[in-house]
Amino acid sequence: MITGSLVALITPMSPDGAVDTKKLDDLIEFHINEGTHGIVAVGTTGESSTLTPVEHANVIRQVVSTVNGRVPVIAGTGANATHEAIDLTKSAKDAGADACLLVTPYYNKPTQEGLYQHFKAIAEAVDIPQILYNVPGRTACDMQNETVVRLSSVRNIVGIKDATGDLERGEALIKALPDTFAVYSGDDPTAVALMLLGGKGNISVSANVAAKAVAQAAESALAGKAEQAHSIDTTISSLHKNLFLESNPIPIKWACSQLGLCEEGIRLPLTPLSEHYHSAVRQAMIEAGVLLV
Helix, strand or coil, rough: CCCEEEECCCEEECCCCCCCCCHHHHHHHHHHHCCCCEEEEEECCCCCCCHHHHHHHHHHHHHHHHCCCCCEEEHHHHHHHHHHHHHHHHHHHHHHHCCEEECCCCCCCCCCCHHHHHHHHHEEEEEEECCEECCHHHHHHCCHHHHHHHCCCCCCCEEEEEECCCCCHHHHHHHHHHCEEEEEEHHHHHHHHHHHHHCCEEEEEHHHCCCHHHHHHHHHHCCCCCHHHHHHHHEEEEEEEECCCCCCCCCHHHHHHHHCCCCCCCCCCCCCCCCHHHHHHHHHHCCCCCCCC
């Protein structure tokens, strides 16, 4: 089972929007050196929605190659068309990813039965560990706990990224699932609390800049050291809030650029962080100890 701090990695880009492969390699080394436990490539934070299929596959292939087995690599391969998700998942398996992360289909609003059949079809088509991803705030599609429990018995489906931020719901889900099925937080502000309730890790946006602190908080939470975990998390709590002042990954890409981890490249329809928010994000980085005054 993959556990700990799993960074939802940005896809670095040059100002003209081209994928910056050199910075991508540098980012991977940064995370391994800082103690990140696993890398999630081409998820929401990695701008999966604006990469071409070829770019998508190439980024996953590069991440797997550069990581070279040092930490697990989870590839984002979700789509709102089942056949497309199957193709992306096959490509990630061929690239050597350790697991895939599959977001609920967005925009077309499937029923709960449609969600079950969608994920079941992908799991049956591609023999690789698969993690469900529920983020209703972005997809307009909410996978209910009952559907997750139903899917937990499907071979190859091994976990879920719960980005609802609803701890009561998350706790109920953990209790309803077998111990072999992993629940990961997809919500930085509540991640430590969810891990203390039995979650297995945090697929984190904040880890892009506060990799060491997020990893240490996860390690403490997973060891049941609640006071220590919350103490570490408190130091980066402003990041958790201010990295969402505009749509993710707009603020985190700007924050990474301030640390020299990438340039300020981002693709339309996303735009660079509004100047109005620069001071708030910068102050959060200073409070977290990742940016010097």
